[in-house]
Amino acid sequence: MAAILTDPLELPCGLVLANRLGRAAMTEGIADRRNDPTEQHERLYAANARGGAGLVLTGNAMVDRRHLERARNIVVDAATDPGALRRVAEASAGTPTLVQLSHPGRQVNRYVNSHPVAPSDGPAVAIAGAFAKPRALTRDEIDEVRARFVDAALRVVAAGFPGVQIHGAHGYLISSFLDPEQNRRDDVYGGDLAARARLLLEILAGMREALPPETAIAVKLDARRGADDDLAELGRMLAAGGIDLIEISGGNYERPEMAGYDADGEELRSEHESPFWNSAAAVTAAVDVPVMLTGGFRTRAEVDRALAGGVCDVIGAGRPLAVRPDLAGRFVAGETDTLDRPGPRLGGPAPVRRLLGAAAGTGWHRIQLQRTGKGRPPLLGFPALLAALDYTNVDWAQALSARRSRMRIAEETPRSTIS
Ligand SMILES: Cc1cc2nc3c(=O)[nH]c(=O)nc-3n(C[C@H](O)[C@H](O)[C@H](O)COP(=O)(O)O)c2cc1C
Numbered sequence: 001m002a003a004i005l006t007d008p009l010e011l012p013c014g015l016v017l018a019n020r021l022g023r024a025a026m027t028e029g030i031a032d033r034r035n036d037p038t039e040q041h042e043r044l045y046a047a048n049a050r051g052g053a054g055l056v057l058t059g060n061a062m063v064d065r066r067h068l069e070r071a072r073n074i075v076v077d078a079a080t081d082p083g084a085l086r087r088v089a090e091a092s093a094g095t096p097t098l099v100q101l102s103h104p105g106r107q108v109n110r111y112v113n114s115h116p117v118a119p120s121d122g123p124a125v126a127i128a129g130a131f132a133k134p135r136a137l138t139r140d141e142i143d144e145v146r147a148r149f150v151d152a153a154l155r156v157v158a159a160g161f162p163g164v165q166i167h168g169a170h171g172y173l174i175s176s177f178l179d180p181e182q183n184r185r186d187d188v189y190g191g192d193l194a195a196r197a198r199l200l201l202e203i204l205a206g207m208r209e210a211l212p213p214e215t216a217i218a219v220k221l222d223a224r225r226g227a228d229d230d231l232a233e234l235g236r237m238l239a240a241g242g243i244d245l246i247e248i249s250g251g252n253y254e255r256p257e258m259a260g261y262d263a264d265g266e267e268l269r270s271e272h273e274s275p276f277w278n279s280a281a282a283v284t285a286a287v288d289v290p291v292m293l294t295g296g297f298r299t300r301a302e303v304d305r306a307l308a309g310g311v312c313d314v315i316g317a318g319r320p321l322a323v324r325p326d327l328a329g330r331f332v333a334g335e336t337d338t339l340d341r342p343g344p345r346l347g348g349p350a351p352v353r354r355l356l357g358a359a360a361g362t363g364w365h366r367i368q369l370q371r372t373g374k375g376r377p378p379l380l381g382f383p384a385l386l387a388a389l390d391y392t393n394v395d396w397a398q399a400l401s402a403r404r405s406r407m408r409i410a411e412e413t414p415r416s417t418i419s
Contacts, residue, residue, distance in 0.1 A: 217242070
């Protein structure tokens with residue numbers, strides 16, 4: 001339905017967003033060695049809550065400490081310090097903040113995890129030999145993944161957050177199940193769209209059954225070229241399963257479309273600022289639940305067009321708000337007409353850009369998140385190459401140094417859900 005940025009929005013669960021700007025999930029990597037939340041998270045999410053967006057999504061928190069996306073992710077399981085999680089929830093109070101829950105699947109470098117899993121045996125992520133070949137999950141392991149997502153959602157809500165987002169995008173595990181190129185299973189979890197979506201729908205059903213009805217459950221999905229009909233159909237299935245918000249983005253490590261690049265490191269060309277515009281429009285037309293479109297928005301004119309034209313109900317913004325959380329409020333209030341995105345552009349030949357461009361960009365923005373977490377202003381002059389090295393090498397070193405203790409905690413941690 002046509003809307004303007006300052007319109008409030010009530011999600012089906014009853015949660016009310018004060019406006020139509022959502023702060024998208026951005027991985028922080030600032031948990032402690034036990035993967036518990038820290039004071040840096042408290043400061044960062046207090047800043048986001050004050051920032052003026054109607055909705056905040058946290059960076060991806062992992063449901064299984066044997067399967068991290070990066071060394072210092074938050075993990076939500078039976079070994080998580082509930083007090084640390086509660087303090088982040090308290091810090092974020094005032095603006096609905098949903099914790100993004102994720103399993104990385106095959107997209108984890110070999111230093112963090114040399115035994116990644118995926119829907120099917122398949123090739124490693126093809127970047128600089130840094131990723132190990134994933135093996136297919138067994139049926140029992142799929143059951144465990146589902147139980148872990150539900151368990152983590154219960155813990156997040158018990159900590160005081162109003163809900164969660166299931167990460168079904170950007171090439172991680174749930175996204176791989178949905179992707180016909182990645183999922184070649186011949187059991188009930190592979191095949192047609194309904195089968196590929198089974199794990200996601202079972203997670204949603206498990207959460208809906210276990211959580212109070214006023215809990216918000218959102219999902220983030222990938223737009224895939226030529227697959228908008230499937231995406232719309234998936235939206236219908238999720239709506240029937242009780243989803244509250246469907247966020248559309250796209251891209252993965254090998255095709256970093258979310259960062260605005262194609263597989264060759266060339267800038268994406270699209271008719272709209274967001275390359276996922278048409279896909280979001282297809283889902284919005286198919287479902288009654290709110291749709292959020294994330295990726296590429298920079299100008300008020302384009303934001304207004306998307307909302308007024310019924311392309312989506314909420315605009316997602318990531319990188320602009322990584323640098324300045326309060327830009328959200330200034331943009332909504334009309335004090336500025338751009339969601340400007342300072343950040344490095346890595347030059348050089350295509351292979352270098354392909355190898356380092358996404359890591360430099362994402363790494364640079366993550367440095368800014370960390371600075372907010374430390375109570376410091378953004379550092380716009382931070383060099384791109386250093387950001388890429390920090391994003392990769394520092395992470396690997398931290399992962400290797402904590403690996404043994406992490407696996408010991410995983411061994412000792414019961415997998416049952418909280419009663
Ligand atoms: C530093 C950084 C970390 C990110 N981490 C996540 C994440 O944890 N989960 C996720 O779904 N997307 C993640 N993304 C993608 C963003 O949510 C968003 O989809 C993307 O940046 C495109 O939006 P934008 O053009 O407004 O930045 C990340 C992006 C950046 C820059």
